[in-house]
Each structure stands twice: as structure tokens, then as C-alpha cells.
Amino acid sequence: MKAFMDEQFLLNSKSAVELYEQFAKEMPIIDYHCHLDPQAIYEDKSFNNLTEVWLYGDHYKWRAMRANGIEESHVTGGNGVSDYDRFLAYAKTVPMTIGNPLYHWSHLELKRLFGIEDIINEKNAPMIWEKANARLKEEGFSPRGLIRSSNVRVVCTTDDPADTLEYHQLLKKENDLGFQVRPSFRPDKALEINRTTFLPWLKRLEDACGYAITDYSVLLQALKERVQFFHETDCLLSDHAIDKVMYAEATEEQAAAIFAKALNGEAVSLEEEAAYKSFTLRYLGRLYTEYGWTMQLHIKAHRNNNAAMFSKLGPDTGFDSINDGPLAEPLVRLLDAIEREGGLPRTILYSLNAGDNDVLASIIGSFQGDGIPGKIQLGSAWWFNDTIDGMLAQLKSLANMGLLARFVGMLTDSRSFLSYPRHEYFRRILCNLLGDWVEAGLVPNDKELLGSIIEGICYRNAEQYFRFGTE
Structure with missing residues (x-):
């Protein structure tokens, strides 16, 4: 049995591992179609917290949260709901996304961009919130x-x-x-x-x-x-x-x-x-x-x-x-x-x-x-x-x-x-x-x-x- 999302994640043979490690892994990225905001790139403002960078505007995650019974105020904001409460609502949703690419994407984002290896759930959400927010204060998280x-x-x-x-x-x-x-x-x-x-x-x-x-x-x-x-x-x-x-x-x-x-x-x-x-x-x-x-x-x-x-x-x-x-x-x-x-x-x-x-x-x-x-x-x-x-x-x-x-x-x-x-x-x-x-x-x-x-x-x-x- 393979470990969850280890270095051979999605690579099911020696040949696949060699091809990825030798030729794909280090190649640069050309993102020739996206909806990023050029003003945000120019102004390069830092993010206040994990919710702002992870959940604002991400309708993939919003759909999953609604399907998990999360109230709309905790999905898109409003009614005085804090960013922390919105994050907790998504942390509660992530375990339910098994089989959906969001489960893999969410963990890849935490792992690759924040160095967080934990498998996110409602119990460890406060710890992940603190770790990620601490990283957001470091240089390079704009x-x-x-x-x-x-x-x-x-x-x-x-x-x-x-x-x-x-x-x-x-x-x-x-x-x-x-x-x-x-x-x-x-x-x-x-x-x-x-x-x-x-x-x-x-x-x-x-x-x-x-x-x-x-x-x-x-x-x-x-x-x-x-x-x-x-x-x-x-x-x-x-x-x-x-x-x-x-x-x-x-x-x-x-x-x-x-x-x-x-x-x-x-x-x-x-x-x-x-x-x-x-x-x-x-x-x-x-x-x-x-x-x-x-x-x-x-x-x-x-x-x-x-x-x-x-x-x-x-x-x-x-x-x-x-x-x-x-x-x-x-x-x-x-x-x-x-x-x-x-x-x-x-x-x-x-x-x-x-x-x-x-x-x-x-x-x-x-x-x-x-x-x-x-x-x-x-x-x-x-x-x-x-x-x-x-x-x-x-x-x-x-x-x-x-x-x-x-x-x-x-x-x-x-x-x-x-x-x-x-x-x-x-x-x-x-x-x-x-x-x-x-x-x-x-x-x-x-x-x-x-x-x-x-x-x-x-x-x-x-x-x-x-x-x-x-x-």
C-alpha cells in the first residue's frame, strides 16, 4: 500500500517515476489561460490570512462547501462571518471531497506552497490556520x-x-x-x-x-x-x-x-x-x-x-x-x-x-x-x-x-x-x-x-x- 500523496503520488510504475523526476518535475510553467487580476499582481499586496488567499473567489471550493451543507454566509462571506469561520467550514468540507480533485489540490497547495504536510480536517484546522498564517507573513507570499x-x-x-x-x-x-x-x-x-x-x-x-x-x-x-x-x-x-x-x-x-x-x-x-x-x-x-x-x-x-x-x-x-x-x-x-x-x-x-x-x-x-x-x-x-x-x-x-x-x-x-x-x-x-x-x-x-x-x-x-x- 502506498502512502497518501508521497513522492510517487499518481506514479504507478518505475518508468512513470523516472519520466516525471527526470523530465517533468522541474520544467517551468506557462499559464496561458487564467483569470488572475493584473492589478493584484502589480500592487503585490500581502494576504491577511489563509482564507483570503485560499477561498476568496474560488468557486470550485464554494460548490463543494454548499454540497456539504455549509451556510452561504460561510461560503462567500457576509452576516459578520469571520475569515477564520469560513476556513473552518472548508476544513470541515475537505474530508468529504475524497474522490474529487479538490481533495488532492487542497493538500498539494498546503504541501507545496506552505510546507504543511498534515491531512486537513476539522480537528487540526486551528493548527493549520496558525501555520499557514505564519508563512503568509514571510517574504515571498505575495x-x-x-x-x-x-x-x-x-x-x-x-x-x-x-x-x-x-x-x-x-x-x-x-x-x-x-x-x-x-x-x-x-x-x-x-x-x-x-x-x-x-x-x-x-x-x-x-x-x-x-x-x-x-x-x-x-x-x-x-x-x-x-x-x-x-x-x-x-x-x-x-x-x-x-x-x-x-x-x-x-x-x-x-x-x-x-x-x-x-x-x-x-x-x-x-x-x-x-x-x-x-x-x-x-x-x-x-x-x-x-x-x-x-x-x-x-x-x-x-x-x-x-x-x-x-x-x-x-x-x-x-x-x-x-x-x-x-x-x-x-x-x-x-x-x-x-x-x-x-x-x-x-x-x-x-x-x-x-x-x-x-x-x-x-x-x-x-x-x-x-x-x-x-x-x-x-x-x-x-x-x-x-x-x-x-x-x-x-x-x-x-x-x-x-x-x-x-x-x-x-x-x-x-x-x-x-x-x-x-x-x-x-x-x-x-x-x-x-x-x-x-x-x-x-x-x-x-x-x-x-x-x-x-x-x-x-x-x-x-x-x-x-x-x-x-x-
Whole structure:
């Protein structure tokens, strides 16, 4: 029987251990998709206590606490509940998360970042609270310190086209930062023409651009100017939340008429929404190709399921789920249209529905080319899928239908500065899979070959694919 989370954690063979220790363990991290706050990185303020750095904004942990019967005031705060009481509520929850990746992540975070080896529970929570808070007072336990100590070379935040990027620009001026902080262009609000956020967001975009957006051609011009502005601030990636994939052929004139309806407060039908989104995405895709960016499509989240809690807490608070519905036909039509009109940019396709892995893995093979290794990527197991089973399923689908060796690897998709041990989790799973193949005689025990593949997936592929120039 193996000890809990020992040095061979998730590594079930001698080959797996060797691959991890020799090739994966010390590789730097490129976190090319996350939701960290660039202002927090710039200001680099220390954390007051463990709850602030561990539980604030972490909707993974919030969902588990609610499922464990914890009152909302102890989950997201309020009603005079202290940070210590919120921590105790999570400590009470952790033992119930066995089988959930939170159980492993929570212990990895305590072990790797705080040096705390204890198995957390309600009884030893006061001692862990004291130990962790004492460490937080030491040098290096600020946002920048945690990024550096986790061996992170690049952080790509998620930013709206109307954002000022002021903190990215300030960080860019710091020669001794030790890592890159780059924005990612997330124009979801430009596409969601039927949401109540659309017109208020247009006002924000007008303020950012300095002129009124009176028709669709002006919107397209504004988006192009913001892409240029982001590019000048070292952006090399876009990102889209495509909760429901839809496609309809449309001309610019048709999209303009639909935009005019929305601008006048008129109802837009689902068919019109599909046409507007399709043309706008085609336009953006051409821009991304022109600027040499990577386009990320995060597909099939079902967001804000609980209307009462959305009204109370807002989005991204743990009330989302996995979506279903058609994927292959509308997605292929979208990708094909962008390819015809100017060539697809580098593209990463993620689905929150693990049942889509093989569909996406087969689609990406239809659009590879231009001499770019792995130009179209099957995205990392994401959100509800970044479990052991979810990661393995994604890796196997890619290996079965494409080139696993060209995969750009793991990301955190997190709002927490403590999330980097998730890269270790992924790397151990990857090395165990390849170690299993070695032990079964499915691949040669060629350390030079396997080592180059592992180092590529852990770091080098992303560095080259996104052209970050980290060395």
C-alpha cells in the first residue's frame, strides 16, 4: 500500500517515476489561460490570512462547501462571518471531497506552497490556520512571490476589449519582474447581442475608443482598434466563451441590420443572433490571423443556472454546469468559413462536455497545416474535466486521433494564486500514462524520445506555439 500523496503520488510504475523526476518535475510553467487580476499582481499586496488567499473567489471550493451543507454566509462571506469561520467550514468540507480533485489540490497547495504536510480536517484546522498564517507573513507570499516560487514564466490574464490594460502596461515596464504578464482578448460581450449587458458594454467600449458606436461598421472598426491596442500591450491570444455553438451564413449588411435592431432596443431572434455572431466571429478570426494570434474557443458551459443566486452573487460564483447540444456541424462551418476567408489562426478548441473529446480531436485534424506543428489544438481538460479521469480522457483522445507530442499542455483557468500545483497534478498524470505505455510495451523505453515529448507538453510546445520568447 502506498502512502497518501508521497513522492510517487499518481506514479504507478518505475518508468512513470523516472519520466516525471527526470523530465517533468522541474520544467517551468506557462499559464496561458487564467483569470488572475493584473492589478493584484502589480500592487503585490500581502494576504491577511489563509482564507483570503485560499477561498476568496474560488468557486470550485464554494460548490463543494454548499454540497456539504455549509451556510452561504460561510461560503462567500457576509452576516459578520469571520475569515477564520469560513476556513473552518472548508476544513470541515475537505474530508468529504475524497474522490474529487479538490481533495488532492487542497493538500498539494498546503504541501507545496506552505510546507504543511498534515491531512486537513476539522480537528487540526486551528493548527493549520496558525501555520499557514505564519508563512503568509514571510517574504515571498505575495502574488508575485507565489508566481515566482511556482516557476511560472508567463501569465495570460483574461481581459475585455474595453479594458484599459493599465496594469499590464505598468508591469511591462518592470525589468526585474521575473515573469511575463500578458493580456488575452475576451470579446464575449461584443457577441452576446441578446444579453442585458450588451448596450451597457457598448458604452464602455465607446469610452475606451473615444467615439460613438453608431452602426455595425463602427463596431468592427472599434474591435480592430482594440485588437491593435492589445497587440501593442503584448497580447498574443484571444479567448471566447462559446456556450452554445451556432452558425448561419450572413453578409456584413445582414449583420449590420441585426446590430441596428439591438442598438434600438428591438428583439433579436435566435436566427438573427446566430447570423450576427457568425459574421462577427469570422471578422475577428481574420484579425487574429493578421496579427499572428491564437484563438481559443471555450465551448459548452451552461452558465448562471440558479437565477436567485445569480441575482444575489453575480456570475462565476459556482452555479454553472456542463452544456450539451449540437457541436460538430456548426463548429466545422465556422472554422471552414474563417479558413476560406483569410486562413484560420492558431486555434485551441475546448469543450466542457467530455463527450465531445473525440469529436473535437477529429475536427482539428481537418484544419492542420501552414507548417505550424499542432496549429489546431485539442484544448486541455478544463473546469469540470480537470480531474484524473478527465485529463486522461483528453490525452487519450488526442493521442488516438492526432499528435499528443505537439500538445501545448496544462493551464490553471483559475482566479487563485495558489493554483499552480495543478500543473504538477497534470504532469504526474501525463508521466504515469506514458509510463504505463512503456511498461506494456506499447512505446519504446527511449528516454530521449519520451523526455523530449514530456518537456514539450509541459513547457516547450507552449513557448514555441504562442511565441512568447521566454528564454
